[in-house]
Amino acid sequence: MTDFFNHHRIPLLAETDVLVIGAGSAGCLAALAAASQRKYSVMLVERYGFAGGTSTQMLDTFYGFFTPGTSPRKIVGGLPDLVVDELYNTGDMFLRPNTYGAGTGINYNPERLKLVWDKLIMEAGVNYILHTSLVEVISEENERETCIFWNKSGFYKVIARRVIDASGDADFCALSGFPFEMAGEIEPAQSMTTTFRMSNVDQQKFESEGGNKMMKAKMTDAFENKTHLLPRKEGSSHEMCQPGCISTVAVKVSGLNALKVDELTKAEIEGRKQAFEYEKFFRDKVPGYENSKIIGLSNQIGVRETRRVYGEHRLTKQECLSGKIPESSVLLCGAPIEDHRKGSDGQDETYWEYIPGTGIYGVPYGTLVPVGSRLTWVAGRCFSATHDAHASCRSMAQTMSMGQTAGFAALLSLKTDCDAKDVDVAMLRNNLVRFGQILEVPDFIADTSRKGWINNKNRS
Ligand SMILES: Cc1cc2nc3c(=O)[nH]c(=O)nc-3n(C[C@H](O)[C@H](O)[C@H](O)COP(=O)(O)OP(=O)(O)OC[C@H]3O[C@@H](n4cnc5c(N)ncnc54)[C@H](O)[C@@H]3O)c2cc1C
Secondary structure, three states: OOOOOOHHHOOEEEEEEEEEEOOEHHHHHHHHHHHOOOOOOEEEEOOOOOOEOHHHHOOOEEOOOEOOOOOOOEOOOOHHHHHHHHHHHOOOEEEEOOOOOOOOEEEEOHHHHHHHHHHHHHHOOOEEEOOOEEEEEEEEEOOEEEEEEEEOOEEEEEEEEEEEEOOOOOHHHHHHOOOEEEOOOOOOOOOEEOOEEEEOOOHHHHHHOOHHHHHHHHHHHHHHOOOOOOOOOOOEEEEOOOOOOEEEEOOOEOOOOOOOHHHHHHHHHHHHHHHHHHHHHHHHHOOOOOOOEEEEEOOOOEOOOOEEEOEOOOEOHHHHHHOOOOOOEEEEEOOOEEEEEEOOOOOEEEEEEOOOOOOOEEEEHHHHOEOOOOOEEEOOOOOOEOHHHHOOOOOHHHHHHHHHHHHHHHHHHHHHOOOHHHOOHHHHHHHHHHOOOOOOOOOOOOOOOOOOOOOOOOOO
8 A cells, every 4th residue: 555545535435345346257247246135235346438348348258158078068157147148138149169179159249248247237236337447455444445446537435345356457456465476477478369350251151161270271371471470370260149240369469568558558559460460361361251351359458367366275277187176166167278378489379288087177265365365355367376277267157157256255254244264165155056156067968059048947
């Protein structure tokens, strides 16, 4: 905490039981879970003008609901299902079956998802504030946290009994003095990616000329023969909900720190430049793309990792690869380790390692509790994990599950008047399961072949 703020002079915006910082996939679910009993006041504060974070800023596919492989299992449920139900009801999602990569994805229209987040948050009775950033934390006093926010109207303070840091960058935890690892400190940080969308793609022609396999071969050729200045040989594109439109995750910007604004500025400029080099490549080389153009870039460059908090438990690669579900587990993950990094030849590449055995592991409660925490949880991509464990457990079905867990844990700690680190995990697990969270390997295979949506109520 700095002396810059005399917080007694800063106007009070609200006093709340639960304050959630950041309305990404983790933060939205944390707020929905905390508001689910309508017993405690919940406030959700977001720095941009819409909710969703990465889910709406740059992406269109939820991974992590299903395990990869030929026998997919659905391993996430509860409130995250509600989000997909909403998208399903308006025809704004489809299943994109996949046995490799991160498995079957749930493709959605990200613009519709912005509305879905608004709707669910408002209906839950959450005090929802946009365009407002956390800038300072006044240390814990009288079992309360005082947080200072800034928006176009000035500085405001919010006093909260419990705080869930879902800022992606662990801003609250860093300002409060909780220890964290900065990505890049121990192992190289994962690269950043500007995603882009193209319209007027002749999908039929693309498929008849060899589809993704053909596209990847052309990418490698363009990279190796330097016909186009692509940053890497790999990269993926996929169809969107909107006919004739595709979305790509191909751009790579490495070696820059997303929490240093001069480096982030460089990354944004480089990401946009690469995106339009890809546009040229697609139009020149890939059948079906001759008349296509970029219609949208991600709102900001995609940041895979920055700060990762040191928690009461730290998820490791060994735990992921053990395929075990410990008693303290509060969510499941089956996504492989997918590490976007520089190879020994200096080229950007993606390293994959799949979870053996059942292909599923459990994530302990302590990964959401900063070391020694009394009033605070961390949820989403800044949770407590090593670099490689994080590279597996960061898909949005998992970040939503983390948010769901943190929200219910905050409720339990208020109800039983205990610290975050002392929450009764068995009771928390019961509550989660009652709400539909899945904490055991399901005994049935999910039929992901038919593009529709299968939630827990509709086993197949
Ligand atoms: C390029 C890229 C591709 C990916 N591809 C996929 C994919 O296809 N499928 C998949 O499932 N996962 C994918 N992931 C991973 C996944 O998207 C993220 O791990 C996940 O979305 C993180 O969610 P989060 O809620 O933790 O953080 P974020 O989505 O980053 O949300 C954090 C929120 O907090 C807000 N915020 C930040 N600081 C403050 C502050 N100080 N005050 C107020 N608000 C603040 C932000 O604006 C944001 O809304 C990808 C990630 C990247 C970067």
